[in-house]
Amino acid sequence: MIDQKPSISIRLRDRQAQKALEHIVLSAGRYRTSSSKERPDLLIVELTDNFEAEFSQIESLLQNNAIGEVFVTAAQHDTALLRQAMRVGAKEFLSLPIDEIEVNNALDAFQKRRKHATVNEQAAHNGKIIHMMGAKGGVGTTTVAVNLAMMLAELKNAGSIAMVDLNTVFGEIPLFLSVKPNYHWGQIAKNMNRLDTTFLLNAMAKHTSGLHILPSPSYLNGHPPATPQMMEQLLTAMKKTFDYIIVDAGLSLEGPALKTIEMSDQVILISLLNLPCLNNTRNLLKSMIGLGTVQEGQIRIVINRYLKNADISLKEAEESIRKEIFWNIPNDYKTSMSAINRGVPLYEVSPRANISKSMAGFTDTLISGGKRKAPKKSWRLFGR
Ligand SMILES: Nc1ncnc2c1ncn2[C@@H]1O[C@H](COP(=O)(O)OP(=O)(O)O)[C@@H](O)[C@H]1O
Ligand SMILES: [Mg+2]
Incomplete structure (x- = not known):
């Protein structure tokens, strides 16, 4: 069978947080985790102190269409960081520790955008x-x-x-x-x-x-x-x-x-x-x-x-x-x-x-x- 569910790659530093987020993402049965060789439809990545380099990586991944969408997450939560994340193309900023409702809302919006894009492509x-x-x-x-x-x-x-x-x-x-x-x-x-x-x-x-x-x-x-x-x-x-x-x-x-x-x-x-x-x-x-x-x-x-x-x-x-x-x-x-x-x-x-x-x-x-x-x-x- 070909798996049509969107693939998601999750990269958090803390193992516990990684597990928790994976559990939320997979529990609805609508998504799957992406294998290392494929292009993830969504990347959820935690920013570190080295966020400038990470932002430029994200930007180039998006530009090369090597990933579908990006959500970023970070322990710190200042508006400058958030604004910069949006500027490089991140669609959501998830807070840490992971909040289940926030994640699910973000995933719903992601799903909606995908449906919309598909319809547009078909019409075009x-x-x-x-x-x-x-x-x-x-x-x-x-x-x-x-x-x-x-x-x-x-x-x-x-x-x-x-x-x-x-x-x-x-x-x-x-x-x-x-x-x-x-x-x-x-x-x-x-x-x-x-x-x-x-x-x-x-x-x-x-x-x-x-x-x-x-x-x-x-x-x-x-x-x-x-x-x-x-x-x-x-x-x-x-x-x-x-x-x-x-x-x-x-x-x-x-x-x-x-x-x-x-x-x-x-x-x-x-x-x-x-x-x-x-x-x-x-x-x-x-x-x-x-x-x-x-x-x-x-x-x-x-x-x-x-x-x-x-x-x-x-x-x-x-x-x-x-x-x-x-x-x-x-x-x-x-x-x-x-x-x-x-x-x-x-x-x-x-x-x-x-x-x-x-x-x-x-x-x-x-x-x-x-x-x-x-x-x-x-x-x-x-x-x-
Ligand atoms: N313009 C050409 N000049 C010389 N050899 C060609 C040319 N086009 C194809 N060939 C050669 O003919 C052979 C068969 O080509 P191929 O494209 O597999 O044909 P087909 O799909 O019709 O079986 C290949 O060895 C290919 O290198
Ligand atoms: Mg042939």
């Missing part, structure tokens, strides 16, 4: 779903999906970004980004009735870029397969929480993937300039449009591993698939492999490599809504 978003799929295995779907998501996460104005891995058994997003997720969508599926912003944000793994990741379960571990209904509920909740949801669907064209295609704003079909891939691309286009799950105009073709002097030109490819190619990403095995092996995005391996610049241009063009333009302008965004 109507996320776009970008469904990424490959014409064949190994064409680079995960590479392009992960790098698109990372670039969006780096763009300040793109908002909050999530990635969902639909590749059961062989999901690789955590590997590409060196994150260790606690939960996957199989477990979230069992908690559908609790699906809201707070729940999702707690359950998803967070990359340092701010990207939120929902990896896939492995059938081999006995998790039931996803259903289209489950995908619909999950994506509906995600749309309320994030601005962009990037789905790495790989080769999947089963019920859940068809559902995400249907809910997508854009479908990115990744292919290579060779006959089998172009053949598959043509057939996939026909099937998707034929099924009526997606409109032709929502599908964008991306040629990966592009080589200028290839046997087949972009123009010939366009004629064979009877659709315009939206973007091409140059062949660069060295940079792409190094990115995978180091678990970092392409621009971190080599910001000046053509493959990184091309990914930046692709990201920029995709979210600016449309027509590909001269890629030069967008380079400056990521060129370092």
